[in-house]
Structure formats: C-alpha cells, structure tokens
Amino acid sequence: xxxxxxxxxxxxxxxxxxxxxxxxxxxxxxxxxxxxxxxxxxxxxxxxxxxxxxxxxxxxxxxxxxxxxxxxxxxxxxxxxxxxxxxxxxxxxxxxxxxxxxxxxxxxxxxxxxx
Amino acid sequence: xxxxxxxxxxxxxxxxxxxxxxxxxxxxxxxxxxxxxxxxxxxxxxxxxxxxxxxxxxxxxxxxxxxxxxxxxxxxxxxxxxxxxxxxxxxxxxxxxxxxxxxxxxxxxxxx
Numbered sequence: 001x002x003x004x005x006x007x008x009x010x011x012x013x014x015x016x017x018x019x020x021x022x023x024x025x026x027x028x029x030x031x032x033x034x035x036x037x038x039x040x041x042x043x044x045x046x047x048x049x050x051x052x053x054x055x056x057x058x059x060x061x062x063x064x065x066x067x068x069x070x071x072x073x074x075x076x077x078x079x080x081x082x083x084x085x086x087x088x089x090x091x092x093x094x095x096x097x098x099x100x101x102x103x104x105x106x107x108x109x110x111x112x113x114x115x
Numbered sequence: 116x117x118x119x120x121x122x123x124x125x126x127x128x129x130x131x132x133x134x135x136x137x138x139x140x141x142x143x144x145x146x147x148x149x150x151x152x153x154x155x156x157x158x159x160x161x162x163x164x165x166x167x168x169x170x171x172x173x174x175x176x177x178x179x180x181x182x183x184x185x186x187x188x189x190x191x192x193x194x195x196x197x198x199x200x201x202x203x204x205x206x207x208x209x210x211x212x213x214x215x216x217x218x219x220x221x222x223x224x225x226x227x
Contacts, residue, residue: 004158031212033212033214040123040219040220041219041220042119042121042203042205042217042218042219042220043159043203043215043217044217045214045215045216048212048214050212055212056212056213056214058214090158090159092158094212096211096212097211099210099211100210100211100212101147101149101164101207101209101210101211101212101213101215102161102164102210104161104215105161106158106159106160107158108156108157108158109156109157109158111156
C-alpha cells in the first residue's frame with residue numbers, strides 16, 4: 001500500500017502565476033482534505049472533497065480551488081499566487097463515517113515556494 | 116486568542132528523559148484530541164487519539180486530556196534520539212470527517 005502520494009514534491013513559482021498540486025489517496029479511502037502548513041506553523045484546513053464535491057471549506061480565499069476525480073484522487077489549484085502562499089501543502093485521506101479522523105493519513109506534502 | 120496554543124520550543128532533552136508536551140485550547144466544543152509526530156520534510160503521523168477527558172497509554176507514550184482546564188498533554192518515557200521531531204496537537208468537535216485544528220507544533224530534540 002503506497003499510502004497517500006502527492007506530486008510534485010517541490011515547486012517554485014513566481015507571484016501571479018497559477019499552480020496545480022495533485023494527490024492520490026490511500027487505497028480504500030474516498031475523502032480527501034487539503035491543509036496548508038506555513039513555516040513554523042501547524043497545518044490549516046483548506047477544504048475537503050467527497051463524492052467529487054467540496055463538502056467543507058476553511059478560511060481561504062476563492063483563489064484556492066479544488067477538484068476530486070471519480071477515482072478519488074484530487075487536485076488543489078491556487079490562482080494569482082502571492083508570496084504568502086509559500087508553504088507545505090498537505091493532502092490527507094480518510095474514509096467516511098464515525099471515527100474517520102482516527103484513520104486520517106497524511107501525504108508528505110508539496111513544498112511550494114513563491115518568488 | 117488562537118483556538119489552540121502550543122509552545123513551539125525548541126525543546127532539547129538527554130536520551131532516556133521523560134518529555135512533557137502540552138497544548139491549551141479555548142473552544143469547549145472540542146471533544147477529540149490527537150497528537151501527531153512530524154519528521155522533517157514529511158507529513159504528520161498520528162501517534163495518539165483520545166476522546167473527552169482521561170488518560171490513554173500506548174507503549175512509551177501517554178496522552179492526557181483535562182477538559183475542565185482545556186489542557187492536553189503528551190508524555191514520552193525513555194525518550195530516544197529517534198523521537199526527535201515536531202509534535203503537533205490537533206482537535207476536533209466530532210469524530211467524523213471534521214476539520215482538525217492544529218497547534219503550532221513543538222520541536223523536540225533528544226540528544227544521545
């Protein structure tokens with residue numbers, strides 16, 4: 001079992017550009033959540049996808065959008081990049097139902113640097 | 116005031132020491148409490164998951180929750196150099212797929 005896989009591992013962009021990050025959930029998982037972890041901070045919830053729909057969203061602007069595909073994989077898109085978007089972007093997968101948070105698995109993340 | 120407060124450290128201890136890591140929180144709706152370990156350039160890995168107040172032990176790790184004080188702790192006994200990592204507390208109101216609210220993390224170094 002490969003666990004949660006994210007690509008790319010590192011990315012460098014310039015201000016104003018757009019970026020797409022990708023995530024494949026752990027086998028058997030159908031729910032994908034995205035978190036942003038700035039340097040020296042804990043992860044912050046961006047949004048969650050289930051059944052190809054955004055189910056919950058954190059306090060992030062509309063520049064952050066996502067998608068979930070029928071095979072449960074997911075993409076995170078960020079438009080009009082700002083310097084403050086530089087962070088480690090973490091994907092986490094889980095199943096639905098009770099105690100899902102106990103079975104939440106994180107990927108190793110994509111390190112995004114905005115210059 | 117942030118919902119979850121955690122001293123970022125860094126904390127440096129000798130091998131074999133007992134380590135105490137703590138978080139405080141302000142949202143009384145939190146009922147599920149987690150501790151994650153994060154190695155450099157890796158994603159967080161769940162160490163302990165507890166519900167409501169009380170203690171939970173797993174090997175060298177003990178998690179404590181005091182809801183009356185809004186205070187949670189993680190104790191590591193007989194600490195090893197391999198325990199050197201950042202430890203993140205996280206909380207949620209429900210056990211299902213609800214967003215986790217994380218502390219900043221405490222960076223721990225265990226010196227051989």
